[in-house]
Amino acid sequence: MNVSNFESQGKAVPADVVQAALDAARDRGVPVAEVPLVVVAERAGISRSTLLRRLGGRRDALDDAVRAAGVDPGGHEPVRVRAVDAAAVVISERGLAAATLERVAAAAGCSVHSLYASFGGRDELLYSVYERYSPALDVEAVLKGPRADLADTVRAIHRLLVDALSREPRVLPAMMADALARPEDSSVQAMYQRFFPRLLDGVGRWLTEEMAAGRVRRMPLLPLMHQMTGPVLFHFLLRPATEHLPGADLPTPEETIEVFTQTFLRAVATP
Structure with missing residues (x-):
């Protein structure tokens, strides 16, 4: 089926996304509503975070677009x-x-x-x-794929982090706020105990390899990871509260990402 862009509550869902959902549902033999978004993203050749951004952060935007294409997306999601x-x-x-x-x-x-x-x-x-709402899976995909140079990899991780911080619903900022306010809370501790080993196995292993190859200065791993992500986190967590203030004159998100990427490289990259 060939489709064009479809409107879902005023937002155009790209035709290739609708087609990817239809193709994935056909291959799996299930309604579109039962196809996970990560599968649709893979079929469309984009990351999960990019797909969510194109859908305005709403799964039902895809179902509405599929329905507008004349296909019943199926009943209730699981x-x-x-x-x-x-x-x-x-x-x-x-x-x-x-x-x-x-x-x-x-x-x-x-x-x-x-x-x-x-x-x-x-x-x-x-x-x-x-x-689902953090950049964890997408960052892991970047680091498992064909390895780009140091600058491009840092820039890609920064973009994924910014996407996760800016996406509605604002899950990552809310969870970080809880972690800062109640670090000993059992839910916060359970989350970090599950996530931290994956962080070390992904970003931690990559940075360790960069240090071993002589492309990054040797330093303790956790401070190095914080140096890469901390400025981006701080800026984009506070950006919604400051972007409308008189005199703020904020650069665009992409310009800001480039500033933090280059600052990190000047601090840790070897000549």
Whole structure:
């Protein structure tokens, strides 16, 4: 089926995205609504974060566009998908502590029992939300793919981080706020204990290889990782509160990314 761009609540969903969803659903033998977004992104040849940006952060924008193409996207999404979407909105609007299983079940239109059946508990649900709305999977994909030079890799990681910080619902900023305010909270600790080994295995291993190859100055790994991501995190977490202030005169996001990329390289890259 050939399709053109379709409108979903005023936002044009690109034709190639709609076609990718239709093709993936056909290959899997399931309705479009049951095809994970990561699969649609792979079929369209883009990252998951880029797909979400093109959909305005909403899965139902894709379903609306498929429906506009004359294809029924299918019934309700699986409980696991609805629960992750609902929990993301709750976390964005009310914080991590507010994302109880009872509140998420009510927002997702399911029972608490079905959440236990799908996730086994609250920690696994929160981890699934973080995995979907953080840049973790996309950063891992960049580092596992054909290796670019140091500058291009740093720039790509910065872009993915900015996408995750700017995306609605604002899950990553909300989770970081909870981590800063309540670092000893059991949910925060459970999240970091799950995520930190992956961070070391991905970004940590890459930076270690760069140091071993002599392209990056040798220094403790965690401060090096913070030096790469800290300025970007700080700026884009505060940017929404400052961009409308008189005299702020902020550069564009892409210009800002380039500033932080070059600053990091001047600080750690070897001549």
